[in-house]
Amino acid sequence: MKKKLVVVGNGMVGHAFLDKLVNSSAFSDYTVTVFGEEPRVAYDRVYLSSYFSGKTAEDLSLVPTGFYEANGIDIRLNEKVVAIDSAAQSITTASGISMTYDKLVLATGSYPFVPPIEGNNRDACLVYRTIEDLEAMKEAATRSKIGVVVGGGLLGLEAAKALVDLGLQTHVVEFAPRLMPVQLDNGGASMLRRKIEKLGVKIHTSKSTKIIEDGETARHKMVFADGESLETDVILFSAGIRPRDELAKQAGLAMGARGGIVINDQCQTSAAHVYAIGECALHGGMIYGLVAPGYAMAQVVVDHLNHKPAAFTGADMSTKLKLMGVDVASIGDPHGTDEAAKSYIYENGPQEVYKKLVVSADGKKLLGAVLVGDVDDYGNLLQLKLNDMDLPEHPDDLILPARAGTKPSFGPDSLPDSAQLCSCYDVSKGRIIQAIDEGATCLADVKNATKACTGCGGCTQLVTSVVNAELAKRGVEVSKAICEHFPYSRQELYHLVKVEGHKDFASLLHAHGEGHGCDICKPAVASILGSVWNAYAFDKKNIPLQDTNDRYLGNMQKDGSYSIIPRVPGGEITPDKLIVLGQVAKDYQLYTKINGGQRIVLFGAKLPDMPAIWKRLIDAGFESGQAYAKALRTVKSCVGSTWCRYGMLDSVKMAIDLENRYKGVRSPHKMKMGVSGCTRECAEAQAKDIGVIATENGWNLYVCGNGGMKPRHADLFAVDLDEATLFKYIDRFIMFYIQTAGRLERTATWLGNLEGGIDYLRQVVIEDSLGIGMHLEMQMQSLVNSYQCDWQQVVDDPEKAKLFYNFVNADEKDPEQLYVRERGQLRPATAQEKLESLAVELV
């Protein structure tokens, strides 16, 4: 008989608990029932504000589709638990369901505190915690101009960002004399204030609101204790959180003096079979308002259910975040509450950077730190603090700019294996080393294996340095050299080719390489020459560089014959063209198949026949599909608004336009695109390097998806674009990829290895943070202008066509190319069939 486990609350921590439980052996001992008050499964509150920059409720979900069903977990949404009887071990819900339990887990989270101010329940006075709150904000914003956030803490500033995104003129009202009073000191807070005010947000500190009443120019008027007032249409309260402990209180469990469900180190409440985790729990007198400690508690309970020793002994509250685009970090105790503590401050007015260190009286240990405007030192400082490491002789060297002298870099080797590098997913240095021992050979592999760097991304720099150091120790070449002939990475070669104007392999090898080249560097350089100069693959001096596919402008099949794939932009083809394809296939006995990219492939073309086959196709209006090249393959499209009942926009035309613009552009690896006419996504555009999906308001752009061996869903990059902006972003995206990617790096891997990830990519492409946007567009335009159909050139030039032969000295068939008839078509004979020479044909 299985025991019964009931979980109350399906928020971030409640879900993390289930996710961990499912992967542990104790899971098979329990039948699990979950009650959630909200109408949806757990979602990411940390990224709530991205709802206003384009993410949907589904994007924010933390639960893979079908996760609970697949694991046999009974989840009841929209179902609030209203009573616990801890003696009878049973719960009751609002709709009257009663259920007994052997173990109960409370993960009820917290609610936003609304100060008891008269008028706080007026229209458009809101809070910010759930997706329903977001919808209410969105609605209120449509009938408003001005918004005020009450509370200048971490969440308040997040909320202010949301109001700015909604297009409101935004104010922040803070009771304390500075912003983020808990995490920052005066110097850091005033630097933060300066930066935020520059963004057009007005900050009012030392203000206590007395009453909210009817406004004259706006909906409300807030009157402050000092007699001043502020008119606004929307008020958002963000004055702290309070634990949702009402259930526990009713059940008679032990409570903190100011709320919170008291738990011990095993996260048990005063009733041993009831656990509490996350923001509703009070441990050692503390409520932890961050996810990482909640996740740690969830792990402790899972361990406890598995009879493994585990304890929650408190958590570090250091944070690093981006508030309205401003980098802010706080470590340990930044206020120097310890009398004897000493502090060091670095302030750079023009660049708006503020850093402060608090160190112990003997100068040996770091107690706390504040960083505003430049948080690059966060990773190092946090490790010094968490691992109680000794400081260097001059601690201030740690925060001074590197140019002021040599910055003491304590290498990744000085960290103990237990050091936690990624706090979002609790990944230690030891775990990273284990992943490398198990075969990870680059940062992207480590991310996949451990989830490190995939939460807030704050640990990327540190994890990268550990990964590189560990790989180097194992003798893995972390050297970026692409092969023994060039001591450079693909990206460096790209720049050398461009800056020094090398037009062929020999000139580059002479200047920067040694030996003869090989099958790694030659095609890589050929692709770079193609990207930079649109060098034609079939020029005689480029022939030796090309893989056989590029050399003969077809994909070689296992028997040495080639496939013929004409371009069918967007998958749209006329009946006349179809007939030509059929006729050519018939005349040359080619096997015919529709591939995964909405194109028709003719297999089994013999080298000597290829120019003639292509002449017929080109005469019928086809051009090369370049399926052999590292370049754009196809743009898959759905049916779109011209025929489909659901279509919002003409996805087929968009696909054709995309394909015609980017065809022929040589890239580090192949690129695929997809266009869907509505969110039903029939074209599966989110599995492509570039995906475009029509919405009511324009086009949504997705990037860096991948099918194939390592599938990856594309990231939503920008929303509701008009056509011109869409093409502008794609131009920039592709050129930036071409310039910076490694050899044979698909966009998904490239993004995985890109420091700063998708946010950085957005800055470069959308905000043009590097100031290269126009340059990238011009380069793309020049590639587009110099496009030529590879096969057209062969067909037009008898000298080139002459090079397609089986033997330089004989006009004969290849005796190894033998075929067998199957399902009405020819296919290559197997070795066995050749031996038995049964039914084989030489064609």
Next chain:
Amino acid sequence: MSEWVKICAVSDLIADAGVPALFKDQAIALFYVNDQVYALSNYDPIGQANVMSRGIVGSIKGELVVASPLYKEHYSLSTGKCLEKPEVALTVYSVKVEGGDVWVS
């Protein structure tokens, strides 16, 4: 007893790349590197097709090689040995250049 057969003109070859040819009834591959001509069998013993002439020519630690276009193993141009799988090798033929023509035996 080897007998020399004239195959083609040196000008038919492509520098730093391979060209397929017929020697008696055997498919061979001619490579033209550093003003020297190498002749090996065109049959890829691993991929089992006549494709070696379409591989990329290069050097590995100083040794001239051709990479199979099918599965990328490297074969020495002078000995025919496969670097990754020493038990496999391409047949090597003698070559001479006379009066601008390539002869194989």
